[in-house]
Amino acid sequence: MKISNCLISDVNDILSLYEAARALQIERQMVVWPYFEEGFLKKEIKENKQWKITNEETIVCNWAIAFEDKEIWGERDRNDSIYIHRICTNPNLRGNRSIDNIVSWSREYARQNGKRFVRLDTLGNNTKLIEHYTSAGFNFLGMVKLINTETLPAHYQKEPNCCLFELDVFKD
Structure with a gap:
């Protein structure tokens, strides 16, 4: 398994x-992500915000990061965190706990970038995802x-109830 930035050639995958x-x-009758435009993904890739876990040439898992997220985190966003968005696992490889690899990587990545927290969110009262993320170490x-959702992707505008998760990279 290898973790690296996504490449433009990964967009279709x-x-x-x-x-x-x-x-x-x-x-599963969950909140459904909108369609993300190819240009949006290419921009994130060029900005080194798209990451992947690969096994040989296969993308096992993909996610995006941000260094600010004021619309979701409000006053808690104090330039002390990395924010993980859109964790997406290859459907043929689900159940392999890619989240554990993401947590290990994100702890180190946050430390290297002078951040104290790794944060993520999920919409609605998704008890399975709450359990999944807490089992990986997130609080x-x-x-x-959510109140100010106009600048967020469409799924945030459809479901204002947002679950927040945080991992202090200096605590085990």
Whole structure:
């Protein structure tokens, strides 16, 4: 397994992973991600915000990062965190706990970038994801109602209830 930045040549694979994630979200009656444009993904890749776990040439898992997230985290966003978004696992490789690899990587990545926390969110009262993220070491901080969602992707505008998770990179 290898963790690295995504390449422009990965865009079609990422779009396929997103489509598989949307299908799973629909099947499980969860909040469904919108379609993300190819240009949006290419911009994130050029900005080194798209990451992947690969096994040989296969993308096992993909996610995006940000260094600020004021619309979701409000006053808690104090330039002390990395934010993980859109974790997406290859449907043929689900159940392999890619989240554990992401946590190990993100702890080190946050430290290298002078950050104290790794944060992520999920929409709605998704008890399985709450359990999944807490089992990987994240603290569940509770659910907040998002207010200013106009600049966020469409799924945040459909479901204002947002679960917040945080991992202090200096605590085990």
